[in-house]
Amino acid sequence: MANTYFVEDNDRTILFFSLLHDKVSIIDTVSKNWWRKNIRDTLPEGKRFSSYPAVKIGRLGTDISVQGKGLGSYIIDFIKDLYLSDKNLAGCRYITLDAYRQSIKFYQKNGFQFLTSADENEDTRLMYFDLANI
Numbered sequence: 001m002a003n004t005y006f007v008e009d010n011d012r013t014i015l016f017f018s019l020l021h022d023k024v025s026i027i028d029t030v031s032k033n034w035w036r037k038n039i040r041d042t043l044p045e046g047k048r049f050s051s052y053p054a055v056k057i058g059r060l061g062t063d064i065s066v067q068g069k070g071l072g073s074y075i076i077d078f079i080k081d082l083y084l085s086d087k088n089l090a091g092c093r094y095i096t097l098d099a100y101r102q103s104i105k106f107y108q109k110n111g112f113q114f115l116t117s118a119d120e121n122e123d124t125r126l127m128y129f130d131l132a133n134i
Contacts, residue, residue, distance in 0.1 A: 076110045
C-alpha cells in the first residue's frame with residue numbers, strides 16, 4: 001500500500017518517510033465554495049472533477065539527533081521535486097498528509113495548507129500542497 005524509504009548513518013536509521021497514493025476530494029473540504037475557489041477554479045476548463053490524484057506522505061520522521069538540522073524540509077523538497085519532474089508517472093497535482101498537532105507549524109513552513117476545518121479539534125489535521133504553486 002505504501003513505499004517506505006530510510007536514510008541510515010552507521011547502521012542507524014536517522015530519517016524515514018513513506019509515500020502512497022491519495023486524492024484531494026470535494027467531500028474532504030469544508031464547502032463547495034471553498035472547493036471551487038481553491039481547487040476546481042485553479043484548473044483548466046474541462047479538467048474539473050470531484051477529486052484529483054495526490055501522493056500522500058504517510059509517515060515522515062527523523063531521529064532526535066538530527067532534528068532541527070533541516071533534513072525534514074529537505075525530504076519535503078525532495079518529494080515535491082520528485083512529483084514535479086518528468087518522472088511523475090502518477091500524474092499527481094497535490095501532496096497530502098495527516099499532520100500531528102506538534103508538526104503543523106513544520107508543514108505550514110513547508111507550504112502546506114489545511115484542506116478542511118472539520119478536523120480542527122482532532123489529533124491530526126488533513127493538509128495539502130498544490131504542486132502548481134512551485
